[in-house]
Amino acid sequence: MAESRADYRRTLAKVAIFSGLTDAELDFLAERAVPRQFAPGEMVFGEGEPCAGLYVVERGNIRIFKSSAAGREQVLSIDGPGSSVAEVPVFDGGNYPASGAAVDRATLLFVGKQDFQALCLAHPEVALKVLRVVGARLRRLVGIIEELSFxxxxxxxxxxxxxxxxxxxxxxxxxxxxxxxxxxxxxxxxxxxxxxxxxxxxxxxxxxxxxxxxxxxxxxxxxxxxxxxxxxx
Amino acid sequence: MAESRADYRRTLAKVAIFSGLTDAELDFLAERAVPRQFAPGEMVFGEGEPCAGLYVVERGNIRIFKSSAAGREQVLSIDGPGSSVAEVPVFDGGNYPASGAAVDRATLLFVGKQDFQALCLAHPEVALKVLRVVGARLRRLVGIIEELSFxxxxxxxxxxxxxxxxxxxxxxxxxxxxxxxxxxxxxxxxxxxxxxxxxxxxxxxxxxxxxxxxxxxxxxxxxxxxxxxxxxx
DNA sequence: GCGCGCCTATGACTTTTGTCACAGAGAACG
DNA sequence: CGTTCTCTGTGACAAAAGTCATAGGCGCGC
The missing domain is CATH 1.10.10.10 (Winged helix-like DNA-binding domain superfamily/Winged helix DNA-binding domain)
Structure with missing residues (x-):
């Protein structure tokens, strides 16, 4: 157990939004993070579901996408190891705006909403880092819109x-x-x-x-x- | 002067990301906010320009859009009084991802990057509120993608x-x-x-x-x- | 090695989108 | 009042996107 916790800590330390945290702070998260395994194609969360927390990718890739009634899908992003996913709905309290599914065999760490919010209040820089990451995501979405439209x-x-x-x-x-x-x-x-x-x-x-x-x-x-x-x- | 500063404070207090601040904190911002007038159609900022700070809409509406080489435009959002605009590039340090122009005669308050970041570090809740606002923006963009794609x-x-x-x-x-x-x-x-x-x-x-x-x-x-x-x- | 499932390639066709050109309504202004 | 400007509406096309059906390839397991 202690060993896997150390693993989680290593994983978390590589994530942009958690960079710069002390070992003790990472431990705080690592203790609370729940590892989850996914088979290729398996759903991680579905659009419209209430959001319980965010995920950190440890291994594999996760695909974030929208699906239409007619059965088409539009991928919004594909995130690999070291990325965090679904930070946004954690903050605005809403549901997941899109679905997430594992591309390949993937291991994710789940971080509960409350734990994460507590961390943000204790460490303002974390919130700023999240904003940076979300900013990048926003830019990407704008890029998709541009391409689709033009x-x-x-x-x-x-x-x-x-x-x-x-x-x-x-x-x-x-x-x-x-x-x-x-x-x-x-x-x-x-x-x-x-x-x-x-x-x-x-x-x-x-x-x-x-x-x-x-x-x-x-x-x-x-x-x-x-x-x-x-x-x- | 003191009078217009009180006006600014009133305007700022109505903005989602600044709600809950004390009068003193609002004054801190109001003192530093720079009012700017725009004629209908006038550019507020252009895509790709380096971002100096964010804007708060006091009066009128501002249209955020992308334009294509072929002369077409895609509107991303139209924001009215009480909205803030361009919070994102303030945080990730990048350029404006899209252009902004006044729809009608508009008055905006400009808040410098540094002032805003300082505020966020001093008041972690502000960063969380920004995240909520940005979350809403992100949802809207995803909605646009969905509509364009499907x-x-x-x-x-x-x-x-x-x-x-x-x-x-x-x-x-x-x-x-x-x-x-x-x-x-x-x-x-x-x-x-x-x-x-x-x-x-x-x-x-x-x-x-x-x-x-x-x-x-x-x-x-x-x-x-x-x-x-x-x-x- | 044969069959099965999944994926690709492609022809034929429909629908949607976009372009160009032009005619006309309506306001704005001298 | 006529001119000018901007905006609308539309016909005639052209191009792009999407649908449907079908043929064939490739890998995998039994």
Missing amino acids: TTVRHRLASFLLHLAQREATAAAAGVEFSLPGTNQELASQLGTVRELVSRNLSRLQAEGLLKLEGRRAVIPDLKAFEAELDPA | TTVRHRLASFLLHLAQREATAAAAGVEFSLPGTNQELASQLGTVRELVSRNLSRLQAEGLLKLEGRRAVIPDLKAFEAELDPA
């Missing part, structure tokens, strides 16, 4: 691929190779569209020579040309 | 009209009358589309008998029927 599926897909490529980018290498994360369905729900359009647009980019596909491996032969595709449209 | 322009327009009508609603009256705010262009940028589609969809709703228009005055003859339009689609 750009085409093709553009969003290209921009998504570019981000993937830039992560992998080995300096100024000619051809960047990377692999497509998840299924086309999952890509679609991140881009705010449907499976078929992802498939079609991938084909189209390939036909135009901007992209080469082999299964789930993708290569962008000419990064410059690819980027140029994003500017005008 | 629904048609027609649906968004109908839902917008319904909200207007419900405000005006005199109990369970048969026909609700209200007036369309702003031009079709402005409506369009709130709904994430273009002028023509607003015009066309208004015509269509009218042709279907769900709506009656006379200039900018609108009447929904049968609220039930109108609402029913939103459920299935």
Whole structure:
């Protein structure tokens, strides 16, 4: 038990909103944090449910999304180890604004609402850190709105691929190779569209020579040309 | 001077994030707040500019929006008296994520970044209140994403009209009358589309008998029927 | 290695959205 | 009163998004 508590503490210390806390303060949280295991695809919380507390990702990834009556989903963010999730509803007392589900096998630490609020009152800097994190989240949402409102599926897909490529980018290498994360369905729900359009647009980019596909491996032969595709449209 | 400072204090006291502060604390802010007047349509701040502080709306309305290279705009929110604006970039140190402009003749109070941060450190509850406000903002953004991603322009327009009508609603009256705010262009940028589609969809709703228009005055003859339009689609 | 389930690709089609051009209503102003 | 400006309404298109149905690939387990 003492050992796992030490583990939790290590996990918590890596989280942006808890950085800078003393060991004693981390222990306060670690003692109260409840670890929870999730299978791939398992729901962590559902949109509209009352919020009991926040989660910290220890292992795996969690996908935050909205779902429509027609069965479509729109991903709002995917958070990995070291991220915290659902800080917001903890504070405004409302329900979860969106659903959360494990992408893969994931371990999360649950921190109760009251414990967290107590911590914030005792340590004003924590609240400021939460605000920073929430600010980043807000920016991301604004970015999604911008993309949905102004750009085409093709553009969003290209921009998504570019981000993937830039992560992998080995300096100024000619051809960047990377692999497509998840299924086309999952890509679609991140881009705010449907499976078929992802498939079609991938084909189209390939036909135009901007992209080469082999299964789930993708290569962008000419990064410059690819980027140029994003500017005008 | 002392008089206008008392005015500022009155204004600040009405703002959600400053509620509960003592008179002395409000004075601290009121002394440092800088009043600024804006003409209709005038820019308050532009997307990407470094953020110097937040604004409190004393009179008038401010529109927060994104604009695209192609000249389209997407409104994120419209805030009236008693609202605060741009709290977020104050905390994460980044630039303004969107632009702000006065809708009508408006008076805003500017509160510098440092003054505000100092206040938050001295009064942890303030930070918690900011988090509540930001939480509401975040929910609204998620709502916009949901609508853009899942629904048609027609649906968004109908839902917008319904909200207007419900405000005006005199109990369970048969026909609700209200007036369309702003031009079709402005409506369009709130709904994430273009002028023509607003015009066309208004015509269509009218042709279907769900709506009656006379200039900018609108009447929904049968609220039930109108609402029913939103459920299935 | 065969079948099954899940995923992809794609053609054909509909609906929705957006663009362009232009005509006309209505207010604002000299 | 006529001019000018802005806003609306609409027809005619063009482009993008989404739907439906179907064929085929790939991996996994029995």
